[in-house]
Amino acid sequence: MIRFDHVSAAYAVQTPVVRDASFTIDNGEFVAFVGTNGAGKSTTMRLCNGLLKPTAGRVLVDGVPTTELRTSDLARRVGFLFQNPDRQICCKTVREELEFGFRAQDALTDEARARVDATIERFGFDANAEPYLLNRGTRQLLALASIIVMEPDTIILDEPTTGLDFHECEKVMGAIADLHTRGKTIVMVCHDMEVVADYAERVIVMTAGEVVASGPTFEVLRQRAVLERAGLIAPQVVDVSLRLVERHPELAGTPIATANTLDEMVAAIEAYAAGAKEAAR
Amino acid sequence: MIEISNLSFRYREGEDLALRNVSLTIPSGQFVGVTGAAGSGKSTLTYAINGIVPHCYPGDFYGAVRIDGHDTAETSLTDLSRLVGSVCQDIDSQMVSSVVEDEMLFGLENFGFPKDEIEGRVTRALADMGISDLRDRAISSLSGGQKQKVAVAAILAMEPAVLVLDEPTAELDPASSKGVFDLLARYARIHGTTVVVVEQKIALLSAYADRILIVKDGGVYLDGAPADVLAHADELRESGINCPRATSLANRLRARGLYAGPVCRNVDDAVAAVEEVIA
């Protein structure tokens, strides 16, 4: 569980990049942070795992302020996937890379080795491959795997899909969704609203360092005024639904007005068209 | 403006061809979007247009690329750069200066633009990208998104006949990405600039580009107007590209026999399509 209690933070002498933020992320949630460049999302992520300490307020991880936790304690609880896998990868083989976290904590036990083996198998890696020769998507997956293997309860992802093509993106997000179904807490910063719509359960909107909205994914993404203020664009299906209702007030109250996914929208239109045909007859 | 004939290329350290027998003509003022899966050869295609291949990356080069009639293999990279402005993928290494203003000046000074024009060009390009306020900032103090805008502005200031951009919106939020594409489309329309942009976000390409190229295994797999390319949803998916949801929505309605109109490129089209179905 992560709780922000009136948190502000700033780098060096600049104006604060996070201002008086308060929210709670419960165990097992899948939360996405959205907002424009410079809204303070990445800083919030750094605050979550203690890479940055707040200048005011408290960040609590499992009830303990991050200022009181040791780096290794924090790393055990909260895993962090950075946007650029090349900053993380530093070993000569895939296996060493996966073992790195254990080695850093002098905890490379037989059990740890077994977990590494299981992870290699699950992701279908070549254990002896040299990480730098893998392509970008596989490197990102390896970086993710080397965090998953440590089994932290919470995993933070800073734009996990940037620079990936659709297949790679599906692979990475699939692995993350899988973790979530196994009860892990997922906190993600993401610019791709379609990915947010597909995977997140809750959305927190940030603008100029402040939390301006928080709630179930589609409840937030349907608030046009909030999105506009935050410089965001609704996912396309939601956008279609909103615009249809704006132009045809009679659609309010029909399933078209509440359809959020492609499947829901197609079903809603089909039902509406069938109903219209019925009425005409 | 750009003529590529039977182009194949293999990097010296590579075993497979990065580009296979590509033939392509891009007329002046066209806005071309290029996309494809990772490793499909789309970046190499941009290198072939701006001359980085074969000038900087040696390898086996077959066929010919002509920019405005100049053969890229026989023209020096510097001379080519007068015609083709490039924004590379790695923004950090593209920056040659410590301050935004100097970054803007670098290309203008080198190519010897008249000194009385320089100030106007710098001001205009910065204003076009919406970053006039960053002029005196140190580049290392900028965010990734801001740096991306500076890199694009520095090239726009030179107003090259051809603009080649490799994923210029990778680090930008949706609103800024749209802003960059609005601007590129405007340059193509008003200045007649030929724009070739590699982009993962298919929704942006389908909304803005005149023409989309799908690159697969080093070859041009699909080539046409966005509506024509998007009609091949299954082939796209197979080549690692997901159709925009607006397009998929109309396609699904079509498959159910509810919609028979044109392919949808964006949300506007999709709204119109649904209105047709429920009318």
Add this chain to the structure above:
Amino acid sequence: MKGFLEYVPGDSLLHKMNPVAKLAVSLLIIFACFITQSFVALIAILVLDYAFAAHCKMMPQTVGLTKAVAGFSAILALIALFTVPAGAVLAPLPWGYIGTGSILAAVRIVLRLVACAIPLFLTFYVTKINDISNALVKVCHVPYRYAFVFSSTVHFIPVFMNDMSGIMEAQTARGVEFDGGFAKKVRLMVPLCVPLLVSSVRKTNSAAIAAEVRGFNLRTRASGYKEYPFAGRDVCALALACALFAASFLV
């Protein structure tokens, strides 16, 4: 270390001075520091340094720099303390003695290094690197190639530092504790040089290409858009610095 040696915008007199004049004044002050043996002169230069710093609002950076240089020069001072037997004997050593003169020598080293470091660092803080290299090309006729190498090197320092801190952050997030002892820290840092090297090789390669496609090879002395004329204030500053330099021989 964020912001280390990076230009800080401003409009003080020091910001406006000609880059070449600033460099020359800094160099003259450095020479003066090394020539003079007088404590009074060194302290006077130090006061002057701090007056400059206050004028261009670089106090926090200057204080930080003073601490860093004092710390580093303390090592040299310690060596001097034990190896320069001079003045009245205070403590005998097997190879000589520590005297009042040894202490003076040690203090002088610290003062001298701090006093000469500040002007040069201030120059970097109040001058854009490109202005320094362009002015060297225009005014001193330095070939552009060398000026570019110089400015790129300085320009890449923050980029690499940023990379390094990013890499350390990524490893901290994986539970590596950099807050241990020095030996442990070094042991932990070594594997991290791999990602740094990989990224720097990639960067320098693409930076060379990026410079070339923006007409690097065409650049001549006449290319620079900005002119760097010497103003009255630059001549005055140079004259004063020359006077200081001359005075350092006398005191």
